Amino acid sequence: MTNSNYGSSDLIAKALRAGAEAILAVLNGTEGGAAKTVAGVAPDNGGPIEYDPLHDDPPFTPVPNGGTEAEGWMTSVTYLGAIARINAEENRGATREEIPVLAKRAGYVDGRVVNGWNSRPTSVRSIENKDGARFLNQAGLDYVKKCADKLGITLVGEMSAVPTPEA
Structure with missing residues (x-):
């Protein structure tokens, strides 16, 4: 060696x-x-992939650490997208009980990993914690949409970010 x-x-x-x-x-x-491919085209019909991050299994494998750039994008679409769907569909933030489930679906070991990631001083703040509930902010929602576009995924279902106070 x-x-x-x-x-x-x-x-x-x-x-x-x-x-x-x-x-x-x-x-x-x-x-x-x-x-499953990361080319953004479904292998069976050649059309775009439709994906609801809250209700559907990821169309291809999300890999949060050590994967390809596309697998990282899939991780973000899966985890952050599900939070944006909860924000819009249920008009609330994701709960402490939901975070580990959403994190595992996105390829993380557990919810502690995503909590630690969002609380690091150098981390881009995509998630806001309000009274114990997790809300996606506008920058995070924009990032989810950008990742989905790069993957050729059409996001299904309403998504929203936490309203930011007017300056």
Whole structure:
């Protein structure tokens, strides 16, 4: 094992192998063990993918850490999108009990990870905690829509952000 500016040669070889396997899986239509792609086109009918983050399973696998950029976008659409749907559909914030469920659906281990992520000093604040309920702010909602567009996903269902006070 040798070291370089990028880490050990073993780590580089593993990363290259994983990347090659991921590319082959996408080309073969078997990513994640099923015919799921991140090209933004449904493999069965060639049309756009419609997705309701609150009620539907993600159209392809979200990977919050160590995945591709597209898998990260899917994580954001899944987790943050579900909160925006709760905000709009139920006119309330996501509860303490709902956060772990939404986080797991988005590929996180549990709800503590997303709570920690949002409370770090350097974190972009997408979620606002008001009286224990989680609301998506406008910047977070804009980001969800941007990620969905990049993935070729048409978001289904009403979404809203927490109203921001007028200056």
